[in-house]
Amino acid sequence: MPEQAESAEQPNVAPETRHRRLPTPTRAQLDARRAYRRAIRRSRNPFRFSLRSLAFTLFLAIFTATLMFSLVFALRGEPTAPSLEPIIEVEAAPIRLAGADSAGQADALPSTPEASVQTILAVETPANPALTGPPIPTVIITNTPIPLAVGLRAAVHGVGNDKLNVRNVPSLLDSKVLFRAAQGTEFEIIGGPQAADGFTWWQVHDTEFEVRGWAVAIYLQAISDETG
Numbered sequence: 001m002p003e004q005a006e007s008a009e010q011p012n013v014a015p016e017t018r019h020r021r022l023p024t025p026t027r028a029q030l031d032a033r034r035a036y037r038r039a040i041r042r043s044r045n046p047f048r049f050s051l052r053s054l055a056f057t058l059f060l061a062i063f064t065a066t067l068m069f070s071l072v073f074a075l076r077g078e079p080t081a082p083s084l085e086p087i088i089e090v091e092a093a094p095i096r097l098a099g100a101d102s103a104g105q106a107d108a109l110p111s112t113p114e115a116s117v118q119t120i121l122a123v124e125t126p127a128n129p130a131l132t133g134p135p136i137p138t139v140i141i142t143n144t145p146i147p148l149a150v151g152l153r154a155a156v157h158g159v160g161n162d163k164l165n166v167r168n169v170p171s172l173l174d175s176k177v178l179f180r181a182a183q184g185t186e187f188e189i190i191g192g193p194q195a196a197d198g199f200t201w202w203q204v205h206d207t208e209f210e211v212r213g214w215a216v217a218i219y220l221q222a223i224s225d226e227t228g
Contacts, residue, residue: 148189
């Protein structure tokens with residue numbers, strides 16, 4: 001029979017499987033599928049954003065607000081304390097008249113008011129008042145110097161730790177230094193004055209060592225008999 005022949009030949013033919021196993025997709029295919037799905041979602045809802053975009057937008061808003069508040073507080077500055085007016089208190093003591101010791105005299109005298117305190121608000125003045133007007137010259141008060149003269153005694157003055165050169169003639173160039181005198185050394189003026197090389201010279205005599213020479217006047221100071 002034909003049906004039996006057909007059924008006998010069926011075991012020799014491989015039957016087609018109903019479920020076929022699909023190949024594993026590659027990474028590129030998976031990325032393409034994700035991109036396609038995102039494009040579909042965006043086309044359906046154009047206002048849809050990703051979580052990363054929302055987080056970045058929120059961080060930017062917080063940073064901008066913090067910066068604005070910082071600028072506002074910086075421009076405001078520190079509040080200045082109100083200036084207080086200076087107060088001057090004047091205390092008046094009771095007046096006591098001399099000679100009012102006895103009872104009768106005290107009754108005859110007019111009564112004096114008791115001590116009282118009066119508060120006066122001083123006029124507000126600037127912290128650094130500007131002084132106007134011509135400058136006042138500085139006045140330096142010194143002892144009147146005694147002029148040098150022959151016969152007076154003089155001491156070396158104004159050389160500090162150095163010493164005064166005493167020369168054989170009144171000159172800086174054509175002269176020779178005989179000796180040097182320290183600060184406070186006293187001489188007797190025996191000659192002069194002479195002008196040379198822009199200086200005034202006096203001839204001095206050291207009575208202790210019996211030496212003589214010429215010294216510049218600006219380093220000599222006359223001394224009186226009381227201080228000498």
